[in-house]
Amino acid sequence: MDQTLRPYADQTAPRYTSYPTAPHFTDQVDGETVQRWLGELPEDTDLALYLHVPFCRDICWYCGCHTVGTRKDAPVLEYAAMLLREIGIVAGATRARRVKAIHWGGGTPNILTPEAFEDLAAEIAARFDLSGLEEHAIELDPRTLTAAQIEAFARVGVTRASLGVQDLNPHVQESIGRIQPYEQVAEAVERLRVGGVQKINLDLMYGLPNQTLADAQRSAALAAGLHPDRLAAFGYAHVPWFKARQRLIAEPALPDAETRFDQAEAIRDTLAAHGYRAIGFDHFARADDPLAAAAEDGRLGRSFQGYEEARADALLGFGASAISTYPQGYAQNAPDLGGWSRAVAAGRLATVRGRSVTAEDRVRRDIIERLLCAFEADVRPDGGLAAFPGAADALAPLAADGLVAIDDDVVRVTQKGRPFARLVAQAFDAYRAGSTARHSVAV
Numbered sequence: 001m002d003q004t005l006r007p008y009a010d011q012t013a014p015r016y017t018s019y020p021t022a023p024h025f026t027d028q029v030d031g032e033t034v035q036r037w038l039g040e041l042p043e044d045t046d047l048a049l050y051l052h053v054p055f056c057r058d059i060c061w062y063c064g065c066h067t068v069g070t071r072k073d074a075p076v077l078e079y080a081a082m083l084l085r086e087i088g089i090v091a092g093a094t095r096a097r098r099v100k101a102i103h104w105g106g107g108t109p110n111i112l113t114p115e116a117f118e119d120l121a122a123e124i125a126a127r128f129d130l131s132g133l134e135e136h137a138i139e140l141d142p143r144t145l146t147a148a149q150i151e152a153f154a155r156v157g158v159t160r161a162s163l164g165v166q167d168l169n170p171h172v173q174e175s176i177g178r179i180q181p182y183e184q185v186a187e188a189v190e191r192l193r194v195g196g197v198q199k200i201n202l203d204l205m206y207g208l209p210n211q212t213l214a215d216a217q218r219s220a221a222l223a224a225g226l227h228p229d230r231l232a233a234f235g236y237a238h239v240p241w242f243k244a245r246q247r248l249i250a251e252p253a254l255p256d257a258e259t260r261f262d263q264a265e266a267i268r269d270t271l272a273a274h275g276y277r278a279i280g281f282d283h284f285a286r287a288d289d290p291l292a293a294a295a296e297d298g299r300l301g302r303s304f305q306g307y308e309e310a311r312a313d314a315l316l317g318f319g320a321s322a323i324s325t326y327p328q329g330y331a332q333n334a335p336d337l338g339g340w341s342r343a344v345a346a347g348r349l350a351t352v353r354g355r356s357v358t359a360e361d362r363v364r365r366d367i368i369e370r371l372l373c374a375f376e377a378d379v380r381p382d383g384g385l386a387a388f389p390g391a392a393d394a395l396a397p398l399a400a401d402g403l404v405a406i407d408d409d410v411v412r413v414t415q416k417g418r419p420f421a422r423l424v425a426q427a428f429d430a431y432r433a434g435s436t437a438r439h440s441v442a443v
């Protein structure tokens with residue numbers, strides 16, 4: 001690691017999947033606000049739908065998601081029945097119908113039985129117009145994937161599956177409470193392709209307990225050898241004060257900041273050697289993947305799933321804890337299953353918090369997105385750096401160390417600075433100074 005980068009490796013920064021970020025959501029946005037926002041959406045709004053399934057068979061120790069463990073099917077089926085109702089409530093509040101993308105996340109969406117999954121998909125198809133659907137994606141746990149589920153995905157028209165891989169070395173898997181041999185992942189990929197789900201994403205992690213540089217490299221090479229369309233490499237965020245399950249992770253076994261950085265670089269180099277293009281700071285795509293084309297012609301965007309082709313005007317989130325993005329702002333459903341299902345059972349929107357987006361927020365959000373997606377933002381049309389108090393001061397040390405170049409109010413993240421793009425983006429975050437939120441380290 002270049003020693004000028006060392007001081008930055010420990011710094012924390014949000015992932016900026018929204019701006020303002022979720023810690024700045026308040027209860028000023030509630031069901032009534034969202035009822036109005038939905039009502040204001042024009043008929044020709046392009047929608048993306050996100051369905052959250054907050055259940056898993058076993059809980060992995062490193063997990064930072066909103067999810068609970070269950071061995072029984074009953075709670076999952078009850079949840080699916082409530083999701084059906086929520087789809088009706090939301091669809092009934094808006095004239096917007098045109099869906100461009102559907103994403104099932106979790107938790108483990110394939111904890112749903114094939115019947116429950118197909119019922120939900122049928123309800124979406126009945127309530128919305130899917131004739132222009134460009135992508136139908138689902139996150140899957142390869143350990144519990146069944147043949148009947150794959151058949152259901154094919155019938156519904158699922159186009160893309162994301163599989164959580166994390167690391168493919170047995171000793172690392174033991175340290176994170178997720179045993180998932182390489183053969184199991186390879187078999188799941190093969191079965192999905194044969195079954196008709198052609199596009200595959202694999203998610204890797206670095207910074208895991210007992211994970212060495214060689215482990216991260218080996219996992220990346222094995223994953224690339226399965227020829228997924230896309231890969232993502234996320235740094236493990238150790239936030240045990242926020243996610244109690246992470247207390248099971250042996251803290252002394254976590255790699256230090258320098259090793260994390262080197263692991264991220266090693267994964268990047270390994271994937272590049274296998275022909276993958278780096279997209280933003282943590283995604284990779286095959287040259288023939290639409291994400292690579294989107295990155296090249298400036299259509300890359302950020303959503304709660306990370307990098308994506310910008311295609312929707314509004315993202316409607318369904319399920320406990322799901323976050324929606326409207327032109328007017330963000331809205332989050334009740335994170336607890338009880339609160340969410342009580343609202344839905346009463347026929348109400350389950351929003352408990354969110355944030356209206358001001359004109360200034362929009363300008364800053366756009367700059368942050370450009371810095372993270374294109375690594376460059378020309379702030380001259382926005383009044384130059386002087387229009388963003390504190391930004392120039394925040395950028396000065398990054399510029400002195402060669403992470404960012406500022407030329408006539410055009411801010412460019414250098415090649416050296418790309419792993420720290422979130423720190424550069426943070427210079428334009430007006431809420432950061434007063435924030436008490438604790439974020440994960442920037443690499």
Ligand code: SF4
Nearest residue numbers: 056059060063065107
């Ligand atoms: S990592 Fe995935 S499978 Fe593991 S507990 Fe979290 S959501 Fe569930």
